[in-house]
Amino acid sequence: MxxxxxxxxxxxxxxxxxxxxxxxxxxxxxxxxxxxxxxxxxxxxxxxxxxxxxxxxxxxxxxxxxxxxxxxxxxxxxxxxxxxxxxxxxxxxxxxxxxxxxxxxxxxxxxxxxxxxxxxxxxxxxxxxxxxxxxxxxxxxxxxxxxxxxxxxxxxxxxxxxxxxxxxxxxxxxxxxxxxxxxxxxxxxxxxxxxxxxxNQLDMVDYYSARDLMEGSEGNTSLEPIFNRHLNLECVKVMPGGRVRIPSAGNVLMVAFVSDDSHQSFTLVSGSSKTSIAARHVDVKAGKIVLTSVPLIIRSFQLGNECHEWLALDESNDPWVFDCFLPPGMSQAQTSFSLAGLLIQR
The missing domain is CATH 3.40.50.1110 (SGNH hydrolase)
Incomplete structure (x- = not known):
């Protein structure tokens, strides 16, 4: 068994x-x-x-x-x-x-x-x-x-x-x-x-892995393995100037990623509109990583569905903060964001 x-x-x-x-x-x-x-x-x-x-x-x-x-x-x-x-x-x-x-x-x-x-x-x-x-x-x-x-x-x-x-x-x-x-x-x-x-609503929800998302990435991005004694997975590494296309330009319900000390937030882009999301998990310490996610479905339940086109690094100091993440500090520069997967409603 x-x-x-x-x-x-x-x-x-x-x-x-x-x-x-x-x-x-x-x-x-x-x-x-x-x-x-x-x-x-x-x-x-x-x-x-x-x-x-x-x-x-x-x-x-x-x-x-x-x-x-x-x-x-x-x-x-x-x-x-x-x-x-x-x-x-x-x-x-x-x-x-x-x-x-x-x-x-x-x-x-x-x-x-x-x-x-x-x-x-x-x-x-x-x-x-x-x-x-x-x-x-x-x-x-x-x-x-x-x-x-x-x-x-x-x-x-x-x-x-x-x-x-x-x-x-x-x-x-x-x-x-x-x-x-x-x-x-x-x-x-x-x-x-x-x-x-x-x-009917659930049948319109799809999960996309990092390998799936890499096909729609542009600029300064790469598919890289991340591993320690708990993890062994691939992530799209998004660096300044890089971005990842949202499949089907759908409503992003969840962003899964490896949180570390190289980023503070990311942004979802739809036309000229940007939504900034805090991404530094409270359990991250220097040199440590945490596999986690931001359930943006909570925003959808509060504000209605949003149609997203791109994901990229973010420089905003006023992001939406889910409860187990930290608001960004003013002094830390962002160098990369390790995207593990997206849950999207078509």
Missing amino acids: KILIVGGSNSLIRDGYVKYFSEELRHRYETVEFRNVSIGGTVSLTSLVLLDQLNFHPDLVIFEYSLNDTGHLNHLEKGSELKKYFLGIIFNFLARRFPEAKVLPLILSASPFYDMKVRNTIYLAELDFWRRKGIQPVDMRRQLFELFGTQAPEFLYSDTSHFHRGAACALIGKFLAAAVPATLALQRSLGQLNTSHSE
Whole structure:
């Protein structure tokens, strides 16, 4: 059996729930192969970058992005709509790539939302999305609350957003493993389930990789590999004087890139109009890189669709700033921007 894990930082923790999940499954099944393409510190749409280049055909996809998207979307007026839209895009993408696979969502909750009486609109939206698909997630928010009551035990969270400690990770891993047999036996495949409450709109959404985008680049650009112990992917390196054509001159919903200390922002151009976007992730330190994305779909929900033609480096000091990015400093010169992919609505 082949299992693909798609999630946030909790799915990457050494000796985290994935360790206990894998141990449980190896007791139950003769052969189990795992592939983990999780990305921490970002929204779920960023997962499309690694999924797009994946050469692996899973029988089961574990999807764990509830905690991440809650942090980024729960305070927004249309956060629940955005969450369902995110899930619809990712679900359609998974169904096209892995039509024979089954999906098992894992719902984790940050400590401020441990108590079930605390309203979490993103959690409710996710439950509704999976219910409409006929999919039963592993809801660890409810499971842990029912186990321990209104006060979370001290061992449960290592900080507000992470489960590092052995007992907590073992509980999550065991609950998740226990749900696998029923999911494999009873659930329909992703391809069979691929109908959506907003199907027509989602069918107009396409993901373009760096290699796709390089074909429409002009000026000072190049296709270059970026790798460290966590990453191995291609990016279009956009330098001053370079620009990348937006395919179909569509509405850019998400810009995925490798954030580092060589840039502060980028700009999307439509005719004489320019939209400046902050691009320095808060977790970037000198010499470090972070694969991340800016979900411009949030702007679309607030301001309406925009038709973009080009992406380039930007010199504005007044960009639109998503919550995990820094506003640009006045003194830093921009030398390059590493574009990993675009999500575009035609």
